[in-house]
Amino acid sequence: MKSSTYEIVEVFYAQNERQYRVVEKKPDGKIQDVARLTSREKAQYYIDVRTQQEAPEHNQW
Structure with missing residues (x-):
């Protein structure tokens, strides 16, 4: 069973504002x-x- 991988994506949404999104990439x-x-x-x-x-x-378990 192959598991998902995760990646951080930096998103800029205002002049000095940023947000970090975690994206899950599934095996399919x-x-x-x-x-x-x-x-x-x-x-x-x-x-x-x-x-x-x-x-x-x-x-x-």
Whole structure:
């Protein structure tokens, strides 16, 4: 089973305003916007937590 990958996309929406979107790329080619955050650090943390949640070694119930 191949898992999704995540990417941070920086979006500028005003002169000095920016937003960081986390985009999920699924194995079947679909792309989905999964989070919109105010800093790159928060976006990276989101990816780290999401990746850890999906890892098989953390889901052995």
